[in-house]
Amino acid sequence: MIVEHRTYTCRPGTIKKQLAFYEKHGLAIQKKHLGEPFGYFTHEHGDVNSYIHMWAYNDVNDRMTRRAALMKDPEWHSYLEKNGELGYLVSQESKLLNTLPFAPIKR
Numbered sequence: 001m002i003v004e005h006r007t008y009t010c011r012p013g014t015i016k017k018q019l020a021f022y023e024k025h026g027l028a029i030q031k032k033h034l035g036e037p038f039g040y041f042t043h044e045h046g047d048v049n050s051y052i053h054m055w056a057y058n059d060v061n062d063r064m065t066r067r068a069a070l071m072k073d074p075e076w077h078s079y080l081e082k083n084g085e086l087g088y089l090v091s092q093e094s095k096l097l098n099t100l101p102f103a104p105i106k107r
Contacts, residue, residue: 001105002057003038003097009050009090015042018088019051026079033070038105049090056105060096 010018019042031037038054057063070076083089099105 001099002059002063003099003105004055004057004063005052005095005097006054007050007052007093009047009092010088011090012049014088015049015051017086021083021086021088025082026076029073029076029079030070033073033076034066063096 008018034055038056039052040054041052042048043050055063057066
């Protein structure tokens with residue numbers, strides 16, 4: 001299993017607006033193609049203008065297949081366009097994490 005760990009950084013003062021917009025307009029589209037998210041997190045300390053989302057996949061091919069379906073969805077492109085117009089996001093960082101045999105993820 002792999003976990004995709006994405007960190008999104010927002011302009012100061014916009015994170016609540018960004019998350020509300022995503023929850024209302026983007027989350028359902030992603031869930032349709034990617035399944036249930038592994039987790040969503042905000043920071044208690046440190047960079048309080050960023051949030052993390054994580055999605056679990058069987059392997060890299062599973063991720064590629066699911067994300068390809070998402071990228072073909074016109075609703076997702078509409079969401080991305082509207083989200084970009086809002087201008088809340090400053091940056092995005094993505095990492096693929098490999099699980100280790102001695103600490104398997106139980107889902």
